[in-house]
Amino acid sequence: MKSTNTHTKAPKAQKKPVQGQSGGFMTVYEIADLLRVEPLTIYRYIRSKKLTAYKLGKDYRVQQKDFETFLKHCKTVK
Numbered sequence: 001m002k003s004t005n006t007h008t009k010a011p012k013a014q015k016k017p018v019q020g021q022s023g024g025f026m027t028v029y030e031i032a033d034l035l036r037v038e039p040l041t042i043y044r045y046i047r048s049k050k051l052t053a054y055k056l057g058k059d060y061r062v063q064q065k066d067f068e069t070f071l072k073h074c075k076t077v078k
Contacts, residue, residue: 025061045070
């Protein structure tokens with residue numbers, strides 16, 4: 001009788017960026033959810049170069065520090 005190995009690796013848990021962690025990346029949908037806007041709005045910010053993003057295939061990722069910079073520039077009260 002031939003034994004088969006049915007043991008599979010458990011999927012790695014995806015790390016979400018922690019507040020203040022400058023190296024983390026966020027998706028367009030995570031940012032849209034945080035700001036309570038439609039993802040299309042975030043794509044517009046990226047296209048107009050108001051928000052810096054990295055394109056990976058068809059998806060965009062925004063570095064945490066770039067998102068924080070974007071928020072600082074949007075601030076109206078000092």
